[in-house]
Amino acid sequence: xxxxxxxxxxxxxxxxxIQQNVSAALTVLIVDDDPAFRYLCASTLRQRNPTRIxxxxxxxxxxxxxxxxxxxxxxxxVDYQLPDANGAQLVAQIRRAIADxxxxxxxxxxxxxEEVAAEAMRAGAxxxxxxxxxxxxxxxxxxxxxxxxxxxxxxxxxxxxELERLxxxxxxxxxxxxxxxxxxxxxxxxxxxxxxxxMSMLHEGLAGPVNDEQRYxxxxxxxxxxxxxxxxxxxxxxxxxETGKVxxxxxxxxxxxxxxxxxxxxxxxxxxxxxxxxETNEGVIPPIEADAGRMVQVFANIxxxxxxxxPMGGEIHLHTRVSPRTPMFVEVQIRDTGIGISPxxxxxxxxxxxxxxxxxxxxxxxxxxxxxxxxxxxxxLHRGSITVASELGRGTTFTLYLxxxxxxxxxSLGKVS
Amino acid sequence: xxxxxxxxxDRKISLAISLSMKAMGxxxxxxSDAVSATSQARKECPDVIVLDINLPGGDGFMVANRLQSIVxxxxxxxxxxxxxxKPGLRERAKAMGIADFLEKPFGVTQxxxxxxxxxxPANGMVxxxxxG
Numbered sequence: 001x002x003x004x005x006x007x008x009x010x011x012x013x014x015x016x017x018i019q020q021n022v023s024a025a026l027t028v029l030i031v032d033d034d035p036a037f038r039y040l041c042a043s044t045l046r047q048r049n050p051t052r053i054x055x056x057x058x059x060x061x062x063x064x065x066x067x068x069x070x071x072x073x074x075x076x077x078v079d080y081q082l083p084d085a086n087g088a089q090l091v092a093q094i095r096r097a098i099a100d101x102x103x104x105x106x107x108x109x110x111x112x113x114e115e116v117a118a119e120a121m122r123a124g125a126x127x128x129x130x131x132x133x134x135x136x137x138x139x140x141x142x143x144x145x146x147x148x149x150x151x152x153x154x155x156x157x158x159x160x161x162e163l164e165r166l167x168x169x170x171x172x173x174x175x176x177x178x179x180x181x182x183x184x185x186x187x188x189x190x191x192x193x194x195x196x197x198x199m200s201m202l203h204e205g206l207a208g209p210v211n212d213e214q215r216y217x218x219x220x221x222x223x224x225x226x227x228x229x230x231x232x233x234x235x236x237x238x239x240x241x242e243t244g245k246v247x248x249x250x251x252x253x254x255x256x257x258x259x260x261x262x263x264x265x266x267x268x269x270x271x272x273x274x275x276x277x278x279e280t281n282e283g284v285i286p287p288i289e290a291d292a293g294r295m296v297q298v299f300a301n302i303x304x305x306x307x308x309x310x311p312m313g314g315e316i317h318l319h320t321r322v323s324p325r326t327p328m329f330v331e332v333q334i335r336d337t338g339i340g341i342s343p344x345x346x347x348x349x350x351x352x353x354x355x356x357x358x359x360x361x362x363x364x365x366x367x368x369x370x371x372x373x374x375x376x377x378x379x380x381l382h383r384g385s386i387t388v389a390s391e392l393g394r395g396t397t398f399t400l401y402l403x404x405x406x407x408x409x410x411x412s413l414g415k416v417s
Numbered sequence: 418x419x420x421x422x423x424x425x426x427d428r429k430i431s432l433a434i435s436l437s438m439k440a441m442g443x444x445x446x447x448x449s450d451a452v453s454a455t456s457q458a459r460k461e462c463p464d465v466i467v468l469d470i471n472l473p474g475g476d477g478f479m480v481a482n483r484l485q486s487i488v489x490x491x492x493x494x495x496x497x498x499x500x501x502x503k504p505g506l507r508e509r510a511k512a513m514g515i516a517d518f519l520e521k522p523f524g525v526t527q528x529x530x531x532x533x534x535x536x537x538p539a540n541g542m543v544x545x546x547x548x549g
């Protein structure tokens with residue numbers, strides 16, 4: 001009983017499908033060198049839907065291509081044996097020569113051999129029908145099924161084209177953003193440069209003697225200029241990273257040298273706040289794969305951040321070791337005894353947009369700037385990672401995982417053997 | 418008195434550099450575009466040229482190239498200045514034998530040091546001192 005039900009509902013579904021597809025205006029091309037068979041097919045098709053179906057005929061592969069070039073065809077029925085080609089060849093030719101034809105092609109086999117059918121399907125035919133068994137029903141059903149599949153395929157192709165178009169628009173937009181920032185950068189830096197120069201002239205006493213109080217005031221102004229420059233440079237840097245404009249020059253580099261170069265930049269700030277920098281490492285640290293200049297930037301940003309948020313007399317610990325769990329990475333921890341980050345903010349500190357909103361939260365104190373966003377982008381460009389953990393009031397720890405220089409080598413060697 | 422040619426299209430920056438160089442005892446000549454840069458250099462025979470990269474009528478590299486190919490100006494040390502942070506500019510300048518490269522904004526002392534070094538190449542060194 002269940003079986004009957006199943007068959008019944010399936011037939012119903014098929015009927016609807018046939019009605020839906022074949023009831024829409026349809027142009028079918030029949031390619032067969034036998035005019036009698038063409039006539040049979042055509043009349044069979046017309047019988048069902050006399051007004052809706054247009055039947056075109058071709059007696060050879062060449063004729064078929066000609067018809068398709070000058071007519072919009074929805075479905076092609078191809079006899080396997082044609083005077084100038086076999087059906088599989090014609091299917092392949094149509095796919096090649098009629099670029100805008102996405103419709104189905106059905107192969108009509110005289111012998112009904114599976115081999116012939118398989119060849120045609122490989123060439124791009126949608127289905128095959130044994131010629132002897134062609135009835136009005138089977139023909140219509142085959143056409144309806146093939147049309148359904150072709151429509152689906154067409155909508156996928158359409159969606160893909162749409163996605164490609166969108167992709168193109170987005171990358172063009174990216175370019176525009178990068179160019180915009182470049183222009184703005186130049187326009188802001190030019191007056192800033194002039195302002196800074198005039199102030200530094202005063203500072204150097206080139207416009208007459210300066211007393212201590214005046215010098216202090218000029219110092220403040222110069223510092224603000226430098227802050228503005230740094231923030232602006234960070235903004236441009238962020239945009240370049242986000243629009244994929246930064247490419248790395250990866251080399252085997254000593255982490256020790258990189259860390260040394262990074263700490264140099266924060267020494268004055270450390271001294272000014274009376275902070276202690278404690279550097280330790282476990283065992284031998286292998287060279288890392290890095291763009292040294294970029295990596296210095298990463299550590300300078302994180303260390304600078306630590307200095308900013310650690311109160312007077314605090315400590316910053318810099319600990320390095322080979323990652324015990326994944327020895328192809330070196331682990332670097334930067335731990336401070338600073339004010340810490342609250343749990344609601346910690347998930348967002350690398351997030352560029354979040355910082356703008358967080359500015360209004362007094363618990364975050366001074367603005368974070370873009371240093372951490374840049375650090376994360378650069379580390380990820382190096383195929384490394386950066387994480388943060390913090391306890392409010394006790395301090396923050398940043399942990400970086402950086403690839404060792406031979407991580408790639410041993411990986412590819414492993415692949416070969 | 419050593420003479421400095423300042424090639425800079427922004428009036429304010431040009432003024433700031435001129436005033437500070439003058440205060441430090443240099444003679445000053447100026448140009449504000451790529452074309453007048455070459456003619457001024459040929460006419461005034463400066464001891465050092467401060468050259469902006471972004472100029473109307475051609476960029477600083479083009480100007481430097483032209484200056485290096487003219488007999489009277491070929492040996493004059495050039496200090497390039499720019500607000501751009503495009504990667505590779507510094508390397509390109511270095512490869513051309515530019516004496517120094519300063520990123521805007523810079524301080525008076527920074528520029529003074531660069532000009533001083535360019536005017537008086539380190540003992541025994543021939544031609545312009547190279548920056549790192």
